[in-house]
Amino acid sequence: MTTAPSVTVLPGRGKASLRHRLAERGIDRSLALLAPGVLFMLLLFLYPFLYGLQLSFSPQHGGGALANYRTFFSDPYLRGSIGITLWLGIPAALFNVVVSVPIAYKMRGRFRGKRLLTTLLVVPITLGTVLTAEGLLEFLGQAGWLNKILVDLHLVSQPVRLVHNYWGVFFSLVITGFPFAFLLISSYLSGIDPSLERAAATLGAGWWHRFRHITLPLLSPGLAMTFCLSFVLAFSVFPSAQLVGDPSGATHVISIAAYHAAFEQYDYSMGSAISMIMAAIMLVIIGVVLFWRSRMYRGSTGGKG
Amino acid sequence: MAADALTGGHDQTGSRHRLIAKPGTWLVWGGVVLFFICLAGVIFSVAVDSFATRWFGSWWPQGLTTHWYSDAWSSFNLSQLMTVTGEVALVVVVVSVLIGVPASYVLARRQFPGKKLVMLLFLLPVLIPPITYGIPLATLLYKVHLAGRLSGVILANLVPSVPFVVLTMTPFIEQVDPKIEAAARMCGARTTSVFTRVLAPLLVPGVLAAGILVLVRTVGMFDLTFLTAGPSSQTLVVALYYSVFSAGIRAQQSIDSMAVIYTASMMVLLIIALRFVNPTQLVTRMKEEVAG
Amino acid sequence: MSDPRFSTLRFEGVTRRFGGQTALADLDLSIHAGEFIALLGASGCGKSTALNCLAGLLPLSGGSIWLDERRIDGLPPERRDIGMVFQNYALFPHMSVRRNVGFGLQMRKVPKKEAAHRVDEAIRLVQLEEHVAKFPAQLSGGQQQRVAIARAIVIRPPVVVMDEPLSNLDAKLRLEMRMEIRRLHQALGLTTVYVTHDQEEALSLADRLVVLRDGRVQQVGTPEDVYCQPANRYVAGFMGYRNLIELPVSRRDGERVTVGGGSIQLEGTARDDLPSGRAVAAIRPEDLVVSETGENRFDVVVEVVEYHGREQSVQGRLPSGEPVYFRTEARLAPGDRAPLAVAAGRVLIYPADGAGALAEAAA
Numbered sequence: 001m002t003t004a005p006s007v008t009v010l011p012g013r014g015k016a017s018l019r020h021r022l023a024e025r026g027i028d029r030s031l032a033l034l035a036p037g038v039l040f041m042l043l044l045f046l047y048p049f050l051y052g053l054q055l056s057f058s059p060q061h062g063g064g065a066l067a068n069y070r071t072f073f074s075d076p077y078l079r080g081s082i083g084i085t086l087w088l089g090i091p092a093a094l095f096n097v098v099v100s101v102p103i104a105y106k107m108r109g110r111f112r113g114k115r116l117l118t119t120l121l122v123v124p125i126t127l128g129t130v131l132t133a134e135g136l137l138e139f140l141g142q143a144g145w146l147n148k149i150l151v152d153l154h155l156v157s158q159p160v161r162l163v164h165n166y167w168g169v170f171f172s173l174v175i176t177g178f179p180f181a182f183l184l185i186s187s188y189l190s191g192i193d194p195s196l197e198r199a200a201a202t203l204g205a206g207w208w209h210r211f212r213h214i215t216l217p218l219l220s221p222g223l224a225m226t227f228c229l230s231f232v233l234a235f236s237v238f239p240s241a242q243l244v245g246d247p248s249g250a251t252h253v254i255s256i257a258a259y260h261a262a263f264e265q266y267d268y269s270m271g272s273a274i275s276m277i278m279a280a281i282m283l284v285i286i287g288v289v290l291f292w293r294s295r296m297y298r299g300s301t302g303g304k305g
Numbered sequence: 306m307a308a309d310a311l312t313g314g315h316d317q318t319g320s321r322h323r324l325i326a327k328p329g330t331w332l333v334w335g336g337v338v339l340f341f342i343c344l345a346g347v348i349f350s351v352a353v354d355s356f357a358t359r360w361f362g363s364w365w366p367q368g369l370t371t372h373w374y375s376d377a378w379s380s381f382n383l384s385q386l387m388t389v390t391g392e393v394a395l396v397v398v399v400v401s402v403l404i405g406v407p408a409s410y411v412l413a414r415r416q417f418p419g420k421k422l423v424m425l426l427f428l429l430p431v432l433i434p435p436i437t438y439g440i441p442l443a444t445l446l447y448k449v450h451l452a453g454r455l456s457g458v459i460l461a462n463l464v465p466s467v468p469f470v471v472l473t474m475t476p477f478i479e480q481v482d483p484k485i486e487a488a489a490r491m492c493g494a495r496t497t498s499v500f501t502r503v504l505a506p507l508l509v510p511g512v513l514a515a516g517i518l519v520l521v522r523t524v525g526m527f528d529l530t531f532l533t534a535g536p537s538s539q540t541l542v543v544a545l546y547y548s549v550f551s552a553g554i555r556a557q558q559s560i561d562s563m564a565v566i567y568t569a570s571m572m573v574l575l576i577i578a579l580r581f582v583n584p585t586q587l588v589t590r591m592k593e594e595v596a597g
Numbered sequence: 598m599s600d601p602r603f604s605t606l607r608f609e610g611v612t613r614r615f616g617g618q619t620a621l622a623d624l625d626l627s628i629h630a631g632e633f634i635a636l637l638g639a640s641g642c643g644k645s646t647a648l649n650c651l652a653g654l655l656p657l658s659g660g661s662i663w664l665d666e667r668r669i670d671g672l673p674p675e676r677r678d679i680g681m682v683f684q685n686y687a688l689f690p691h692m693s694v695r696r697n698v699g700f701g702l703q704m705r706k707v708p709k710k711e712a713a714h715r716v717d718e719a720i721r722l723v724q725l726e727e728h729v730a731k732f733p734a735q736l737s738g739g740q741q742q743r744v745a746i747a748r749a750i751v752i753r754p755p756v757v758v759m760d761e762p763l764s765n766l767d768a769k770l771r772l773e774m775r776m777e778i779r780r781l782h783q784a785l786g787l788t789t790v791y792v793t794h795d796q797e798e799a800l801s802l803a804d805r806l807v808v809l810r811d812g813r814v815q816q817v818g819t820p821e822d823v824y825c826q827p828a829n830r831y832v833a834g835f836m837g838y839r840n841l842i843e844l845p846v847s848r849r850d851g852e853r854v855t856v857g858g859g860s861i862q863l864e865g866t867a868r869d870d871l872p873s874g875r876a877v878a879a880i881r882p883e884d885l886v887v888s889e890t891g892e893n894r895f896d897v898v899v900e901v902v903e904y905h906g907r908e909q910s911v912q913g914r915l916p917s918g919e920p921v922y923f924r925t926e927a928r929l930a931p932g933d934r935a936p937l938a939v940a941a942g943r944v945l946i947y948p949a950d951g952a953g954a955l956a957e958a959a960a
Contacts, residue, residue: 031417037408037467041426044464045438052441099336106333117337119579124344126571130527130546134564135347137549138354145346148364175344198654199687201674203701203752213700217691228432235434239527243549255436263532268444275440279433286432 049279056273068273078274081254082281088166088241088253089234090285092173096181096230097223104185105211118186121179129236132172133243137163140171140244168244169251173234181230188222189215224293228286235282254278348568355561373562380555381544381563387570390540392455393530394523397462398516404463405470406512410504412471413478427468435465435528443532453535461529466519473518477511514582521574541567602755603665604630606651606788610660611670613646613812620646622812623660628790630755633782635791635803637835643812644792648758651790653677664755675704680749680787682759686741688733694720694744695729701752719751722781739770746778750787758790763798775801796835800824808832826868830877830947833868838879839922842915843949846876854946860916861895865944875949882910884943885923891938897921899933911935 022028059067072078107114124132140146140162147159162168192215200210237245238255245251254274262271355373357366377383411417412424430438442461446452451460481504489503524540531543539547545567548560606628613621621643628634636644649655651662653674662670669677680701688697698719702712720729723743733741742762749757762778763771779802782789793799799806800820808815808823808831816828827833834841844856844863854867856876863878888894897913900920909928913921913935921937929935 030415031411033407034411034423036404037471038423038426040404040463040467041430044442044460045430046426048442048445049438051445052438055441055444102329103333103337106330120341120344122575122579123348123572126521126525126575127348127568130542130549131351131564131568131571132347134545134549134560135351138350138561139343139346145350145364146343171343175347178340193685193687195683195685195687196689198652198674199681199683199748200689200700200704201654202652202677202679202681203748204675204678204704205700206673206675209704213703214689232432232434236436236528238436239531239546243546255434258436258440259532262440262444271440272444275437278437282433282437 052272052275055269056276058269059273060267060269068270069277071270072274072277077252078257081252081257082277084251085235085237085253085255085281088169088173088237088251089231092170092177092234093181093227093230095174096177097185097227100178100182100185100226101219101223104182104189105215108186108189118183121182124175124179127176129172129176129239130243132175133168133240136168136172136175136240136244140168163244165246166250169237169241172240172244173237177230177233180233181226184226184229185219185222188219188226191222192218221293224289228289231285232282235278254281351561351564351568354558355565357558360558373556373558374566376556377559377562377566380559381548383563383566385537386539386541386544389455389538390524390542393458393462393538393540394520396459397466397523398519400459401463401466401470401519402512402516405467405515406474406508408467409471409474410478413475414483427471430465430468431472435526436532438464439529439532442529446533452533453538455538457533458530458538458540461533462523462526464529465526466523469519469522470515473515474508474511477515478508481507510581517574517578517581521571521578524574525571541570602630605663605665606630606756607663608647608651608660609663611647611650611657611662612659613643613650613655614658619812621650624814626807626814626817628756628788630788631786633789633791633802633804634807635793635799635805636807636809637793637796637799638809638815639794639835641811642809644794644809645760646812647809648681648760648790648792651756652679652681652758678752678754678756680752680754680757682742682745682749682757682762684761684764686733686745686765688741688744688748690733693730693732694725694736697733697744698747698751701748705752715751719747722750722784723747723777738766739774742766742774743777746781750781750785754787756788756790758792760792761794762791763793763795771798778802796837808835827879827945828868830879833879833945833947837881838945839882840878840880840885842878842880842919842921843875844878846874846946853941856946863893863895863939863944863946864941865893865946866942867946870948877947877949879945879947880939880943882922883924885921885937885939887923887925887927887929887935888938889936892941893939893944895937897935897937899929899931899935902929902931913937 019028056068057065059065061067063070107117127135138144142159142161146162147156150156151159162171196214196218197210200214205213235255237251237253238259241247241251241253241256245253247256255278258271258274258278261267261274353366354360356369356371358368358370360366408427412420412427439461442464443452446457446461451457485503485507486499489499494502525542526540527542527546530540531546534540534543541563545560545563548555548563608624608626611621611624612619624643624647626634636647638644646655650657650670653669653672653676657670660670661668689700692700695716699712699716702715707715720726723746725740725743725747728736728740733744736744742765745762749759759778763774766774775798778791781787782802791799791802800823803820805817805819806823807817808828810831816823816832818826818828823832824836827836827838830838830841842861842863844861845858846854846856847858847862848855849867852867853864854876855862855864856878857863863880865878895915897915899911899913901912903910905924908924908926910924911922911929913923915921923935923937925935927935
């Protein structure tokens, strides 16, 4: 019932000559194998997206096509959710990427226990945000183990407030995002030919220069990609922002705003509008990162040549 | 710092640059250990609490009991939740493999006009956070009265799963030598036999890996299920969210026991998954497509 | 031509083990400044291990490496000043040809003006002037190889090491680059250690050859020594003595030994202490002539004939069943009887058991 009807959308079944011509351009019956997948994506991804876009321009309470967007940007509480999202997502994604690089660099190559380590790192990814949130509430809570340790070590006099605020959500993003970034960067690193670093070493480059001139430039496309994907993860902050955060204040992220509009006020049009804004922000960030990447890559390759 | 990695790590004579490597090494391992301590703290807090009779403000609960588990089983209707979760995950795996594998075969083997556009169509759901397309999708599913039902949850979960299968399987099929298929044809195999006798056995490991990864991701998928599920079509993770969100209605320990059950089932899946796949695959395998 | 900066590079008992496996056992070798040394052997013989130990990419399990009185085996690769040409070239893909070549100078903080001058000179030496701005991916295999060589020599290292640099090139390019490497060596006089599995390459390039097998030195000598006087049957096999016929020793008179019995009797020169019993007679295919007369006459039955233009390459078989390879201008057909002869001076006799006593004649 879920498979798209396997209608062959391909032309060129009638006349043999036309079929031949199309086949030469790469169109023939085997493309029909692609049809269910493409139809499915069109129907359940692209169409809802366009439907949402159209819905966002027909506001429930009237006021012209742009009313929803006007409301969003004129309401400081709603507008502020963009800043909150970026203020959570960008530092968390940056932290995950920046911390992962030296660790992954150090751990490239083979050593005993590497598989165990990577396996352990996968655990938080599969736990997901909800379970992490529940655990953080207890571990970082006022009566949690971490605060007990800090108080007993006399590092703090009063238990530190780490949940139901910005930091709770940040920790949740690090716990789920760091392994993700680490594994990605490791796999990018393993794609760099180790003989390049050896060559640099025989040419007189110490470890810092090898990292700076060889590994880092070759890794930078991977880093940009990892940052983007970590940032996508940070957007899915919804459950942790609700549970370990302060959903109506410091962690009122844009996804909460969208959910609130669509499924609590039943203003689907507004909800769609906020979703579209979210998608736009996402695309802008990815665009900026990819632009920066292309600049940076050219900068380190072109040089004086 | 990388000196021993460069020389293969079996350093004997190079003790001099070993010493330089030390601070960096300590910092790196320190960071990793700290991370795992926090992770263990998070998991054990939940696990210990789920066995606690009373636990407030002390290092360790006053007593241990298992009665929260039986309590959770009945009060959360766990058997139904597990059934729903299993049904959703299995249907999503089967359907996404059935749709995704043929598509990735075409994408791996053929050049045709518009291929880039098709690739982009499969890539976008990975690059765009689910909550973003989830809200319009859920709105639409409510409109056609599919949301709130099992079929709606399955449809929504298929949206990221189908591209995931495609992006995992395309490189896998690419690395199968097309000459093998040609050779089979030269030996007299017809198209169907080429697929069933030659290609299918070669693809089994890839399909298995993709299927397991989809299974893990679907069981853990919160956003889309949350947006489309009704009371009778909730999966474990969504029910867990509701119980945490409305904390106070139920005992904390009862919620935690459910969390432990969820964690345990995820761990089982994970252990099975890691028998077949490399940990990095759980993250993604689409880097070439994106970077290219 | 010799390098003023040092006079000898010495390996003293250099040993490298991987786990329980000994990849290189007790290598002793002295290389004079300006010399071109080829390490020759089949894959897994330890030649690349020796090279990596020298370059500092592998730590030693034992022994030491000396540049005159300076011990260098404890130094990290970046402080050894050894230029290396890698088998896969290992060019930095994100740098232009110019930046690749200039990298070593940049690391040495050579002033920009001088660096630019030296880079230009190195690029001119390898004849890549038109390609300076290109990236490695835009170059052909041979051009990439030239960049790799330029990058290694621009730092003017006392020693250049090359790890099978021609093995990724096709046959025609390989010949061309071989000449190129020889020309560069003659022009610059850089001490070079060259690893290869191709005996022709080693013979044509090197001043001296080191033949390795299973991590042990088999023979060290000039190309002529090794080619004409292989130290043992293994080296002989490597040097083109394709016919290795095992026969009993029937008579010996100093260096002159006669082996054989029945249908074949061969007289030749003993190349090693020859215990009585079985021996191996080593003969090159091109030394066998089709003739009814002459020294060391015997007959074979022709089995396979390959056309090689002027000559034919023939596989025949002795009545005892052993194959014999030879080359001839005579037109033979499978099934023919071919009478063969070989000059006694061209037959080398080795002990039959394994490699026999190893040549300890290290330089």
